[in-house]
Each structure stands twice: as structure tokens, then as C-alpha cells.
Amino acid sequence: MIAILATLVIGILVGYLGQRSRFCSIGGFRDYFLARDTYLLKGYLGVIIGASVGFVAFKFAGGEVPNYPLGMDLPPITPLLVMIAGAVGLGFCSVLAGGCPTRQHVMAAEGKESAVFYLVGFYVGIVYFLLVTSQYLNDIISVSV
Amino acid sequence: MRIKLWFAGITGLVIGVSAAAAQAFFKVQPPVAYGYCMVCHPGTMVAWLMNNYLGTNFPISRAFVLFPSLLAVGVIIGAVVAANKNKEIGWRTSPARKKYMAVLFGFLIANFALIAAGCPLRFGLLVSYGSVSGVILLVSLIVGIGLASVYLRLRKES
Numbered sequence: 001m002i003a004i005l006a007t008l009v010i011g012i013l014v015g016y017l018g019q020r021s022r023f024c025s026i027g028g029f030r031d032y033f034l035a036r037d038t039y040l041l042k043g044y045l046g047v048i049i050g051a052s053v054g055f056v057a058f059k060f061a062g063g064e065v066p067n068y069p070l071g072m073d074l075p076p077i078t079p080l081l082v083m084i085a086g087a088v089g090l091g092f093c094s095v096l097a098g099g100c101p102t103r104q105h106v107m108a109a110e111g112k113e114s115a116v117f118y119l120v121g122f123y124v125g126i127v128y129f130l131l132v133t134s135q136y137l138n139d140i141i142s143v144s145v
Numbered sequence: 146m147r148i149k150l151w152f153a154g155i156t157g158l159v160i161g162v163s164a165a166a167a168q169a170f171f172k173v174q175p176p177v178a179y180g181y182c183m184v185c186h187p188g189t190m191v192a193w194l195m196n197n198y199l200g201t202n203f204p205i206s207r208a209f210v211l212f213p214s215l216l217a218v219g220v221i222i223g224a225v226v227a228a229n230k231n232k233e234i235g236w237r238t239s240p241a242r243k244k245y246m247a248v249l250f251g252f253l254i255a256n257f258a259l260i261a262a263g264c265p266l267r268f269g270l271l272v273s274y275g276s277v278s279g280v281i282l283l284v285s286l287i288v289g290i291g292l293a294s295v296y297l298r299l300r301k302e303s
Contacts (some may be wrong), residue, residue, distance in 0.1 A: 001211070001212060002171050002172055003167075003171055003172045003173045003208040003209065003214075004209070004212040004213070004214065004215055005171075006167045006171035006172075006173055007167065007173060007186060007214045007215050007216040007219065008215040008216070008218065008219040009219065010163045010164070010167055010180070010181065010216065010219065011215060011216040011217065011218060011219020011220040011221075011222070011223060012219040012220075012222050012223035012226075013159060013163060013219075013223060014156075014159070014160055014163075014181070014219070014220055014223060015219060015220035015221060015222060015223025015224035015225075015226075015227065016223035016224065016226055016227040017155070017156040017159055017223075017227075018156060018220070018223070018224065019223070019224040019227035019228050019233070020152065020156075020227050020231070021152040021153045021155070021156040022153065023153050023156040023157065023160075025264075025265035025266050025269070026265060026290060028153075029286075029287055029290045029291075030290055030293070030294055033290065033291055033294035034294050034297065034298065039153055040153050042153050042154035042157065043153030043154055043156055043157035044157060044265070044269060045154070045157065046153070046154040046155065046156065046157025046158040046160070046161060047157040047158075047160045047161040047164075047266055047269045047270070047273075048157075048161065048269045048272055048273050049157075049158065049161060050157060050158035050159065050160065050161025050162040050165070051160075051161035051162070051164055051165045051178075051269065051270050051273035051274075052161070052273040053161075053162070054161060054162040054164070054165025054166060054169075054273075055165045055168075055169070055273060055274060058165055058166060058169035058170065059169070061169075063166075063168075063169025063170050064168065064169055064170075064172070064174065065165075065168065065169055065177075066174075066177060067177060068177075068274060068275065069274060069275020069276070070177065070178075070271070070274050070275050070276040070277070070278075070279075071275055071276075071277060072277050073276050073277060073278050074277060074278050074281075075278065080278070080281070082260060083260060083261045083262060083278075083282060083285075084261075084281065084282070084285045085260070085285075086256075086257045086258065086259075086260030086261030086262075087257075087261040087268070087282045087283075087285035087286045087289065088285050088286070088288055088289035088292070089253065089257035089260075089289060090254060090257040090258045090261055090264075090265070090286060090289060091265075091285070091286040091287065091288065091289025091290040091291075091292075091293065092289040092290070092292050092293045093250050093253045093254050093257060093289075093293075094250075094254055094265075094289075094290070094293075095289075095290050095293035095294060095297070096250060096293055096296075096297075097246075097247065097250035097251070097254060100183070100264065100265050100266075101183040101184055101187075101254065101258070101264050102183045102220065102264070102266065104251070105183065105217060105220045105221055105224065106220065106221075106224040108221070109220070109221045109222075109223075109224030109225045109228060109234075110224060110225075110228045110233060110234055110235075110237075111228075111234055111235050111236045111237055112237050112239070113236065113237060113238045113239045113244065114239035114243050114244055114247040115247070117239075117244040117245075117247040117248050117251070118247040118248070118250060118251040119251060120248055120251065121247065121248035121249060121250065121251025121252040121253075121255070122187075122251035122252070122254065122255045123187065123191060123251075123255070124248075124251075124252055124255075125251060125252035125253065125254070125255025125256050126184075126187060126188050126191045126255045126259065127191060127195070128252065128255075128256065129188070129255060129256050129259045129260075130188070130191065130192055130195065130201075130203050133256050133259070133260065134259075137260065
């Protein structure tokens with residue numbers, strides 16, 4: 001139960017700050033590539049810095065930070081290549097869509113119609129992944145082993 | 146005010162620290178570096194709903210077996226409160242083509258992200274956790290963003 005409440009509180013905090021700051025992880029790199037604008041990129045770097053300091057500090061404070069640092073946690077080559085392809089596709093499509101999933105949720109909350117339609121496709125896509133895509137992935141991974 | 150120049154940076158710091166705290170003290174794990182992911186958590190929420198109301202048997206993180214993650218719900222609530230407070234809330238329509246493309250992109254992005262096992266922010270959390278695969282995924286993400294940026298620039302010039 002505590003995990004669920006934590007995700008709700010973090011979500012409310014991120015949603016509030018994200019709306020005020022126009023935070024977007026994809027936008028950070030996109031704006032830098034297109035216009036050398038680093039405003040949103042600072043946001044993404046802030047995530048990495050904050051989490052890095054957080055994990056170290058919380059580990060020393062007795063929090064659950066198992067197997068830290070993960071180090072060489074590479075999966076077998078075929079799943080790794082599939083994940084790389086997914087990440088490239090995620091980056092490419094997110095730029096064309098106009099923002100990362102967090103930003104799209106925030107824009108939908110603001111009342112932007114295209115973001116609401118994005119979320120419709122997003123959640124349908126999740127259902128499709130669970131029902132169809134994940135089965136193909138299991139087949140690919142099992143054949144490669 | 147100069148602090149506004151860093152507002153996105155402050156937002157990022159809050160996300161990073163709170164995601165780390167969620168794992169360390171509020172049991173948002175396994176897997177590790179799972180305190181914030183705007184694809185995995187909605188995916189877990191959808192899987193939980195389908196398992197409990199449609200009788201499916203999709204795997205769910207141990208943290209969310211009894212109740213689903215409410216991260217996406219929280220983001221929307223927080224954004225509504227912020228937009229309403231600052232009078233930036235209101236329905237804004239889009240051209241039909243843009244709406245249909247948005248549905249398609251949402252669909253593709255959900256699948257690509259779940260194949261890659263995370264959203265851009267989770268890649269950042271994995272990098273913070275010292276994960277080599279996180280670094281590889283982040284670099285791959287940046288490659289995809291770079292390719293799209295080149296495409297946009299070429300389209301603008303043509």
C-alpha cells in the first residue's frame with residue numbers, strides 16, 4: 001500500500017512541477033540538437049544528478065538500494081539489440097509526437113486535444129503490447145537462446 | 146528571476162531524488178531504478194486492471210500486486226492543479242490529421258518504450274544506478290532523437 005501512495009504523491013509532485021516548468025526529457029535533447037537550447041536538458045541532467053546523489057545517500061541511510069551499482073548488467077545479445085531498437089524508436093517517435101510520455105500526460109491534463117488523443121493511442125498500445133507484442137518478443141528471445 | 150532559468154533543472158532534481166526515495170524507503174521495487182517510469186507504471190496499472198477485471202495473468206512487479214501504481218493518475222492530478230492555479234487550463238482543439246497522428250505515435254511509443262523496458266526518465270535512473278545497459282539505452286534514445294531532429298531540419302529546409 002505504501003508503494004501505491006508513494007507513486008501517487010510523486011506523480012502529483014511531478015505533474016505540478018512539470019506543468020510549471022514545461023519539463024520534457026525528450027525535449028531536452030531535441031532543443032539542444034535543433035537550437036542549442038539547454039533549458040530542458042538541465043531538467044534531464046537534474047534527474048540523473050538527483051537520483052545519483054539520492055541512491056548513494058539513501059544507501060548510507062539504510063534504505064533498500066540492492067545491487068548498487070549494477071555495473072555490467074547486460075542481457076544476452078538478441079534481447080539487447082531488440083531493446084536498443086526500441087530505444088531508438090522511442091526517441092525518434094517521441095520527437096515527432098512533440099514530447100515524452102510525461103509531457104504528454106501533462107499537456108492532456110492542461111486540455112490539449114492532441115495530447116488526449118496521444119494518450120488514447122498510448123494506453124491502447126500498452127494493451128496491444130501485453131496481448132501481442134510481448135508474445136512475439138518471448139518467441140524471438142526463446143529462439144535466440 | 147534567475148531561478149526560473151533553472152526551474153526545469155529543479156524539477157529534474159525533484160524527480161531524481163523522489164524516485165530514489167520511492168525505491169529506498171517506500172518499497173517501489175523490484176526491479177531496481179523503478180521509482181519513476183511513465184511507461185512501466187502505466188503498463189503495470191493496465192496489467193493489474195486486466196488481471197483483476199478480465200481474468201488475464203500478465204506479470205506485475207511485486208510492488209504493485211495488491212494495488213496498481215497510481216503514478217500516471219498523480220501526474221494528471223498535479224498538472225490539473227498547476228494549470229488551474231495559473232489559468233492555463235482549457236480545451237485546445239487540434240486539426241484532424243494531428244489527432245490521428247497523435248494516436249499512432251502514442252501507440253508506437255508505448256510499444257517501443259515497453260520493448261526498451263522503460264521511458265527516457267527510467268533510462269536516466271538506470272544510469273544513476275550505475276547500469277551499463279542503462280547507458281546503452283540512453284545513448285540509443287539520443288540516437289533516435291538525433292535522427293528525428295535531422296529529419297525535422299531537412300523537412301524544414303525542403
